[in-house]
Amino acid sequence: MSEKGDELKPPKEVRKVFEVFQGLRDDKGIEEVINKLQKKYKGLDRKEKEALFFLLNNKLEIRKDELTPILNEIAETTEDSTLWPVRLQRLRSRVRSPRLAIFQRIAKNPGGIRFLLDFREDLINSKRTADLDFAALDADLAFLLEMLFQEGFLYLEEITLDSPYSQIEIIKDRDMVHPMTSLEEMGKRLGKDRRCFALYHRLLPLEPIVFIEVALTQGLVRNISDIVGAAEREIRDKDLDTAIFYSINNTQNGLAGLGMGKMLIVRVVDFLRSENERIKTFATLSPIPGFWEQYLRPILEGNDEPFLLKKEDIPGFFSRKARGKILQFAESSDDSVEGFCKALQQVFSGTEWVNDSDLKRHLKGPMVKMAYHYISKERNLKGKPLNPVAGFHLGNGATVTEKCVNFLANTSAKGLKESCSIMVNYIYSPSWITQIRRSFKWLERLEIRSFFGR
Incomplete structure (x- = not known):
């Protein structure tokens, strides 16, 4: 840990928020405590949040004296002893992160997942700028979010011209790769050969986690004006053989690094291949920011x-x-x-x-x-x-x-x-699809929705 971290003196307001976090170890009045936590946390500025992250990372931990007795018992136990699995289980229960238990309680309450996503976004931003190590805190948050954003919680939805206005507007406003100025412009990106898919969480149904815009084309496209600025297209279905992913946007920065984009790409590839077997090539047309x-x-x-x-x-x-x-x-x-x-x-x-x-x-x-x-x-x-x-x-x-x-x-x-x-153009090969499917076996069961069908 850096000297800067050792010298960090948390302000009074930060101490209060930290104490609220500590209070979540107790089940009494938990919903009221979480509401209080969310309100107080929003009142912190960037530096105060960094001080809070430092406390949570370094002070909300298992104490050495809590582990010493069970570690001594394990050291004295042979692997063939009937006590071996018993004492291992005791150790597992003792080393469970107190932060993780608190985050799980927050997630179970209304607005809890949204709070954790915003919290991790702030944490990631602090990790980029602060000379402090928040690895343990981020590991706990990332572990929980990975559990919450898997099978049973997620569904894929195709955004079409028949989708609710609110959903189309979100896509328009959140496209940072090729920004749009009007809904009419967004409408041109939805159609038979211009598709949009979004990944949603069941507890956050009004806001996509990540979305992707796809152009179905004849051959590899090398100029973005052939996709977003093209005139009315007259390519026949039987001539479409390529899917170009030209805009991928993560709307939840708190999920950075958790593989949501990869999940979305492989599921969309599967869907498009099942819809049109002539589509053999999957590639991007990507910017080079920076x-x-x-x-x-x-x-x-x-x-x-x-x-x-x-x-x-x-x-x-x-x-x-x-x-x-x-x-x-x-x-x-x-x-x-x-x-x-x-x-x-x-x-x-x-x-x-x-x-x-x-x-x-x-x-x-x-x-x-x-x-x-x-x-x-x-x-x-x-x-x-x-x-x-x-x-x-x-x-x-x-x-x-x-x-x-x-x-x-x-x-x-x-x-x-x-x-x-x-x-x-980054090229996704068929062998890649097979490899990823093995990694995320549950992706094949991911529900696909469309408000009115195609």
């Missing part, structure tokens, strides 16, 4: 210490002719590493380059190679892909090659700012 602002631009500026790709490597991706074209566009004659990187940064800091056909032709190959390097080679401190979208899909078992990286795939303002117009 490619420009958090990766390539810092490297061009010389802030390349965290990355495998270095500033001096950049010119080597471009031919001499391409470098000349970029320098000409930036009105520069400095062909040194510093000069070229400054010119390339100038190109992508604006949007005018999109209108220069010759420049785009020279940018395509090098930018595809650098983007592929970013998603396939660059890693964070935990050894996972630096890009979160790549981490999600590759972690799920999808594959990607350089041929799957598409330049000029999203020339919207958002696409240019995020990734210099680049998008990626």
Whole structure:
């Protein structure tokens, strides 16, 4: 634990909330206590919540003197003794986390699951910014939520034009990948070859946990305008052979890392294959958030210490002719590493380059190679892909090659700012579906609902 954690002095209000948590060990008036807890917790600011997380993580624990007697008994017992299973069971009951027991009581009460989801979202945000270790607290919460968000609690629902207005509006408002400005725009994403599926929890029926938007197409789609900006489509059912997952949104950040997106993808794949056996290819058309602002631009500026790709490597991706074209566009004659990187940064800091056909032709190959390097080679401190979208899909078992990286795939303002117009097709193979089905055997029994059918 860091020195910062040792010195953390919880304010009076934090102490009060912590005491309410401790009070949940007792069954007396539990509903009233939980209501009090929710009200007091909402009144805490970010720093106060961090102090509370510290107390729950470090002070609400099993005491050593509670375990010593049973550990001594086990050490003195042989495995063939009739007392061995008895004493093991006593140990299991003693080491049960007091936090987990409290969270379970909260979950059983009205509004309890919603509170725990919001609580873990705050905890995850604190873990990213605070110099404190909340691993034990998060492990208890994650364990409980995994139990609560499994078979019997979840159902899949297809969102159609006949779905309630409130559900369609939620999808419209929560799509952060390709935001929409109107319900009419949302309506264009619902139809025979544009589908939307959402995963719900039975105790949270008015708000999806995670949803996915799918385009049924003929062949692999490499440009987002062919999906969300396309005119009326006239592809016959028999010609549809590919499902493109182009927008996946997690609406409950408190469930991060628990595999909800993976569950949704595999169930939707199963459903679409049962509906149309001609659909053989399942892939994404995914953005590369952070490619420009958090990766390539810092490297061009010389802030390349965290990355495998270095500033001096950049010119080597471009031919001499391409470098000349970029320098000409930036009105520069400095062909040194510093000069070229400054010119390339100038190109992508604006949007005018999109209108220069010759420049785009020279940018395509090098930018595809650098983007592929970013998603396939660059890693964070935990050894996972630096890009979160790549981490999600590759972690799920999808594959990607350089041929799957598409330049000029999203020339919207958002696409240019995020990734210099680049998008990626991550491919989900049939063998992946079989493997995941073995991992989540209960997925085949996941109920599929639709308000009015298709």
